[in-house]
Amino acid sequence: MKKNIAIIMGGYSSEYQISLTSGNVVYETLDTEKYTPYRIHIFENKWVHVDDNNNEFTVDKNDFSVMVNNTKISFDCVFNAIHGSPGEDGFMQGYFELLNMPHTSCNMYQAALTFNKRDLLSVLKPYGIKTAESFYLNLGDPINEDTIIAKVGLPCFVKANKAGSSFGVSKAHKKEDLQKAIEVAFKEDDEIIIESFLDGIEVSVGVITYKGKTTVLPITEIVSENDFFDYEAKYLGKSQEITPARLTKVQEEKVIAEAKKVYEVLKMKGFSRSEFIFKDGEPHLLEMNTVPGLTRESILPQQAAAANISLTELFDNAIQEALK
Structure with a gap:
């Protein structure tokens, strides 16, 4: 019997439009011999199932079900395609765990931790994971530019x-x-992190659980036309994403080992994509995404393709791992 899959997309953050694109790719790509997919839009003012005619059916938050033409639809698994809050920061994970409903992303704690750049880097430092020098500010803190520059130098990155x-x-x-x-930065969040500039090769490393094993996908090198890998570079074609990356064998082995170590230290599940920059030949971790972009142009699907894993196989594997 086919399983009902709720593909959650949208969200409460600036990333909602990208999430809708990712979710629709999953919807169009899932193996319909095995699954019946449902698009579920999660917004602050409504949680609704949207059918192919753009009719909306309200989700019952008590058990995450939906009534469609007087028939109650319950779900066997949730495919999480929400970038940002509430799909990438632990809220949806906690909700589904309370409902005992399988979902394709990591657990609540891992989602909350990895979404918080400062906390993630602090947790990983004792494990020998190298990072940029950093300075923290909360909204309302006094701002002393000289103190910041003394710690991180110039140029530097200021991030929500x-x-x-x-x-x-x-x-x-x-x-x-x-x-x-x-x-x-404060327009996006009430906490910011200011990091030293690392001048070196930037790479993105996808790590997933594939057929029960931690699997590092082919690495992508990021070459931005802009000053750094910003929104334009990521989504408007202002960058080269080269898979596999042009690394030496030593560099490749080092970053694969670091990315796998991060995934396993954090007891991760599902998709992840970590960003590293090489400084003095050593990979330094910038951040980890636990709901990376899943559009056909996104980095993780590019990496899967380079590993001869189709989108249909990639998404099927995520659901099968969740159902275990």
Whole structure:
């Protein structure tokens, strides 16, 4: 009997449009011999199933079911395609875990931890994971540019602590840039992280649980036409994404080992995509995404293709792992 799969998409953050695109790719790609997919839009003002004619049916939050033409639809598994809150920060994971409903993403704690850049890097440092020098600010803290520069140097990156898709990220080249960059970051979050600039090869490493094993996918090298890998570079074609990355064998082995170590130290499940920059030949972790983009142009699907894993196989595997 075919299993009912709820593909959740949308969300409460600036990333909702990208999430809708990812979710629709999953909807169009799932093996309909095995699954009956349902698009579930999760927004602050409504949770609804949207059918192919754009009719909306309200989700019952008591048991995450939906009534369609007087028939109650319950779900065997949830495919999480929400980037940002509430799909990537632990809220949906906690909800589904309370309902005892299988879902394709990591557990609640791992989602909350990885969504918080500052906490993630702090947890991983004792395990020897290298990171950039950093400085933390909360909304309302006094801002002393000289103190910040003494810690992280120039240029530096100013980032919203809990945001994705490069929303709230700026590169400050001189002292005068810092105040504006901090204001941009605070528009996305009330916590920010300011990091030293690492000048080196940037790579994105997909790690998934595939057929029961931690699997590192072919690595992607990021070459941005812009000053850094910002929103335009990610989504508007202003970058080269080269898979497999042009790394030496030693570099490749090092970053594969680090990415796998991070995934296993955190007891991760499902998809992940971690960003690293090489400094002095060593990979330094920038961040980890636990609901990475799943559009046909996104990095993780590109990496899966390079590993001869089709989108249908990739998504089927995620559901099968969740159903275990």
